[in-house]
Amino acid sequence: MADFSIHTLGCGSAKPTLRHRPSSTVVDFRNNLFMVDCGEGAQLAMMKARLKFQRLSNIFLTHLHGDHVLGLPGLISTLDLHGEGGEITIHTFKEGEDILRPILKAFAGYTSFDVKFNILNPQGGEIAFENHALTVETVKLTHRVPAIGYIFREKPKPHHLKRDMCDFHGVPMYMFNRIKGGEDFIKPDGTVIPNSILTSDPGAPLSYAHISDTAFNPDIAEKIGPVDLLFHETTYLEKDLPLAAPRGHSTARQAAEIARRAGAGWLLTGHYSSRYRDDEEFRREALEVFPNVILNREGLITSIPELRK
Numbered sequence: 001m002a003d004f005s006i007h008t009l010g011c012g013s014a015k016p017t018l019r020h021r022p023s024s025t026v027v028d029f030r031n032n033l034f035m036v037d038c039g040e041g042a043q044l045a046m047m048k049a050r051l052k053f054q055r056l057s058n059i060f061l062t063h064l065h066g067d068h069v070l071g072l073p074g075l076i077s078t079l080d081l082h083g084e085g086g087e088i089t090i091h092t093f094k095e096g097e098d099i100l101r102p103i104l105k106a107f108a109g110y111t112s113f114d115v116k117f118n119i120l121n122p123q124g125g126e127i128a129f130e131n132h133a134l135t136v137e138t139v140k141l142t143h144r145v146p147a148i149g150y151i152f153r154e155k156p157k158p159h160h161l162k163r164d165m166c167d168f169h170g171v172p173m174y175m176f177n178r179i180k181g182g183e184d185f186i187k188p189d190g191t192v193i194p195n196s197i198l199t200s201d202p203g204a205p206l207s208y209a210h211i212s213d214t215a216f217n218p219d220i221a222e223k224i225g226p227v228d229l230l231f232h233e234t235t236y237l238e239k240d241l242p243l244a245a246p247r248g249h250s251t252a253r254q255a256a257e258i259a260r261r262a263g264a265g266w267l268l269t270g271h272y273s274s275r276y277r278d279d280e281e282f283r284r285e286a287l288e289v290f291p292n293v294i295l296n297r298e299g300l301i302t303s304i305p306e307l308r309k
Contacts, residue, residue: 063147122146159199221261
């Protein structure tokens with residue numbers, strides 16, 4: 001499995017259909033799972049995708065509409081039945097904690113793990129999560145209720161050692177980490193061995209932006225910036241443009257425009273309205289504006305390193 005992949009559990013919108021499940025996505029980053037939104041049946045979708053519950057420790061909510069959060073009681077109960085222990089952090093607004101705490105207490109009040117809340121600012125512009133290899137930033141969306149998107153950015157990786165060249169030039173082992181960090185090597189006689197001879201480039205950090213329910217807002221493109229993969233909701237087609245903005249949603253064409261302006265490598269569609277029967281229409285419309293479009297579906301696994309090739 002790739003070091004950075006996106007698993008689509010549900011890509012439908014609020015009205016249920018037999019073709020699509022409610023919104024839920026899992027980001028697999030170096031075998032750590034991060035869920036974005038938790039629509040109904042998310043735990044069953046995780047099982048079907050063969051994603052291990054014990055690897056899930058963070059759930060990021062974009063907003064508090066039911067099709068994005070009503071799977072939480074079932075998921076938390078299922079996690080408890082697996083008895084893995086540890087803790088789960090739910091990233092949401094203060095209102096989200098106020099709503100969800102009593103619900104989770106009622107239906108999963110005595111879990112084998114701790115449920116914690118990380119309170120986020122609905123205005124976005126902050127770091128929701130950070131560890132040694134990854135940051136998750138927030139960006140404000142334009143919806144009928146407070147909403148934010150998330151940008152997953154891999155931190156720069158250390159250079160790869162060319163062990164044969166290090167041995168040839170007599171680099172001691174205690175210097176390896178410093179060489180990986182970019183230092184040149186100075187031999188005892190004063191000869192400088194450039195870092196480029198001793199290491200290879202690890203490649204640019206990978207990135208993924210998850211932009212859920214939002215009306216078209218050109219300004220968001222600059223906040224997202226260049227990313228390898230952009231999920232941007234495509235609730236409507238352009239023929240239904242008058243419905244989009246009043247309901248806080250975008251068309252496939254508008255999503256493609258955001259991808260173009262942001263400098264994204266690829267656009268991933270989703271959050272399809274139940275009024276449409278042919279999902280391929282979303283891809284065709286987006287392709288009129290942006291060349292690299294992936295048609296989303298349940299069970300889809302998108303490897304970000306593969307997109308770079």
